[in-house]
Amino acid sequence: MSHAVNILKKAGLRCTPGRVEIISILLDSEHPLSQEEITAELSKNGLDRVTVYRALEAFLKVGIVHRVETGDRLWRYALCACGSRKHCHPHFVCRECGRVECLTGVKLPTFTEPKPGYKVEEQETYLRGICPECAEQQMEGI
């Protein structure tokens, strides 16, 4: 039985071809993917936008994925590899290609109550800039 099927079964979700494929795509990716990126990777006929949306909602609800917002008004989804639903590393977002990279090597301070009475439930750090590939292309363009 594939890893993807395992994940779905353990979460109590049905193993439809579509959901298995979405999980597999997330398994293969080392960085969080937007709905559009996921849809683009789906085989041939693909799935309806809404179906992908609802699948991801379902995954969120049972806690097998988390989602991050990195300053460009797009949700991106990743499997909860860390065990916790909190992601404790910063994300780098390229302003040119829009791709997100997990900076798992970088340590961050975490906050639970940065100011008296302010209870933190979610913490996110993103760095926007330009990735090596896009930087190189710009150099060539000159």
Next chain:
Amino acid sequence: MSHAVNILKKAGLRCTPGRVEIISILLDSEHPLSQEEITAELSKNGLDRVTVYRALEAFLKVGIVHRVETGDRLWRYALCACGSRKHCHPHFVCRECGRVECLTGVKLPTFTEPKPGYKVEEQETYLRGICPECAEQQMEGI
């Protein structure tokens, strides 16, 4: 001459009543404001939504404001008080009332090249959770 007028003149922008008022509102606020929050503070007749939008775009372009995205898919704008266009403190966002608070007292590590070749232009840390006021209201509701 008012501070707001000064800012506009120095930036090479025209001092229309609308833009002066937007700058004044931003000057009076200690936290970043969304377009809706700005529009709500405008006197009587106010300005068209699009006019506010284009004014903020213009301010961004000349670098007198910066904008932050704090996980709720809304841009919020603040004057570049720090001198640099980078804001180096985290923002707290209440998931109930949606208001943003600058945690200027909290120090963060800043990154310029977290990974070889990845050049950072913008850094943002936000903490989502519940603010003291909303937490209290929820207690009362029980």
Next chain:
DNA sequence: AATATAAACGCAACAAATTTGCGTTTACTA
């Protein structure tokens, strides 16, 4: 293996926020 049923699906449509087009008004310069 057949069947019942709740989960998953596709299509249409809605919603919120941002963005663009375009013709008119207005602040500023000469």
Next chain:
DNA sequence: TAGTAAACGCAAATTTGTTGCGTTTATATT
């Protein structure tokens, strides 16, 4: 004071996320 580019208002398009609803399908049970 006149000319001009900047700023404005209105309408409409775009983008992303979300809901409603009737149909299909995976799965548990017989």
